[in-house]
Amino acid sequence: MRTQDKIDRIKKLKREKNAIILAHYYQIPEIQDIADFIGDSLNLAEKAKNIESELILFCGVHFMGETAKILNPKTKVIIPDMDAGCSLADSCPKEDFQKFKEQNPDHIVISYINCSANIKTLSDIICTSGNALQIVNSLPKEQKIIFAPDRNLGGYINRITGRNMLLWQGTCEVHELLTAEYVLKQKKKNSDYLLIAHPECNDAVLQIADFVGSTSAMINYVKTHSSTKFLVATESGIVHQLKKDNPYKDFIIVTQDESCACNDCRFMKLNTIDKVLESLEEEKYEIILDEDLMESAKKPIVKMLDLSKKLGII
Ligand code: 13P
Numbered sequence: 001m002r003t004q005d006k007i008d009r010i011k012k013l014k015r016e017k018n019a020i021i022l023a024h025y026y027q028i029p030e031i032q033d034i035a036d037f038i039g040d041s042l043n044l045a046e047k048a049k050n051i052e053s054e055l056i057l058f059c060g061v062h063f064m065g066e067t068a069k070i071l072n073p074k075t076k077v078i079i080p081d082m083d084a085g086c087s088l089a090d091s092c093p094k095e096d097f098q099k100f101k102e103q104n105p106d107h108i109v110i111s112y113i114n115c116s117a118n119i120k121t122l123s124d125i126i127c128t129s130g131n132a133l134q135i136v137n138s139l140p141k142e143q144k145i146i147f148a149p150d151r152n153l154g155g156y157i158n159r160i161t162g163r164n165m166l167l168w169q170g171t172c173e174v175h176e177l178l179t180a181e182y183v184l185k186q187k188k189k190n191s192d193y194l195l196i197a198h199p200e201c202n203d204a205v206l207q208i209a210d211f212v213g214s215t216s217a218m219i220n221y222v223k224t225h226s227s228t229k230f231l232v233a234t235e236s237g238i239v240h241q242l243k244k245d246n247p248y249k250d251f252i253i254v255t256q257d258e259s260c261a262c263n264d265c266r267f268m269k270l271n272t273i274d275k276v277l278e279s280l281e282e283e284k285y286e287i288i289l290d291e292d293l294m295e296s297a298k299k300p301i302v303k304m305l306d307l308s309k310k311l312g313i314i
C-alpha cells in the first residue's frame, strides 16, 4: 500500500471508531500531520483529560499514554509501539526512588511528567518543562523539595530560583549528549542564529542559550520573534512544526558531533505510519493499569493541572 493510501485508511478508521489521535512534536512529520491534536506534554495531558471519545491513539512515548489513561480512565488508550519508552523515565526505578524519598522525609516530591506511573504515586506534584519553574516558584522558599527524575531540568530551576532542591540524577539520553563545547562551535559557525534549547539539556548548554523552554514554548518563541534564524537544541521532530509555522525562517538542529546530522529520540521514532495503521485496525497496544495505581498516580497530575490553571499557564 502507498503511504497516502495508508493515511487515507487511518483517517477512515478514525471516523468509524470515533478515535482521536494525539501526537507529540517529536513524532515523524507524517504522524504529526494526521493527528487531531499536537502539543507538548502539558498540552497533551490537558487535552487527554477532556476527550470524550471511545478511543485515544497516543503517538508519543509510553509515559504519555499512561498519563492519558490515568486522566481519562474510561477511554481506551492505545499506543503504536509498547517499546516506545523513555530513558529519563527508566533512570528512576521505583524501589531506589522510594529509598531516596525515605532518606529525606522532610522533603516534598516534585516529579517531571517523564516518569512511570509508579513514580507518580510517590510524588506530591507533577510538572512538565512547560510549568516546572512556575510550580516550584508557587511554593514557599523554605519548602524542602526532591526533584525527580531529570537533574538537568531540576538544576536549571535551582540556578534560576536560587533554591537547593535535591536532585534525582536522571537524564534524557538525547539532550544529555549535546555538549556545550560542540554547541558553541555550531553557534560560532552560525553567529547570526539564536540558540533555543530544551531544559533537558545540560547546564553548560542552557547557559549559552538565548531561550530555554518546553517544545511548545520554543515554538511560540520562534513564531513571535523577529529573528529569522535559529539553532535548535532538542529532538529533531520539532523542526516540522517550526517550518510549518514559519516557512521563511531557517532552522538548524544542534547535533552532538560531526558524525550525525540529526538528533532523534530512538523511542519517539519507533512510531511509524504502518504501526499507527495497525494500532488503529487492531486497537492495540492498549495501556492497562491497576485501578488503585491510577487513582494514586492521578492526584499529583491533577494537582499540576489545577495549579497550571490557577497560574494562567493553561
Ligand atoms: P515537552 O514537555 O517540552 O514536550 O518535552 C517532552 C520530552 O520528552 C522532552 O524530551
Ligand code: SF4
Pocket: 061, 085, 086, 087, 088, 089, 114, 172, 173, 174, 175, 200, 235, 265, 266, 267, 268
Ligand atoms: Fe525521553 Fe528524551 Fe525521548 Fe523525551 S527525548 S521521550 S526525555 S528519551
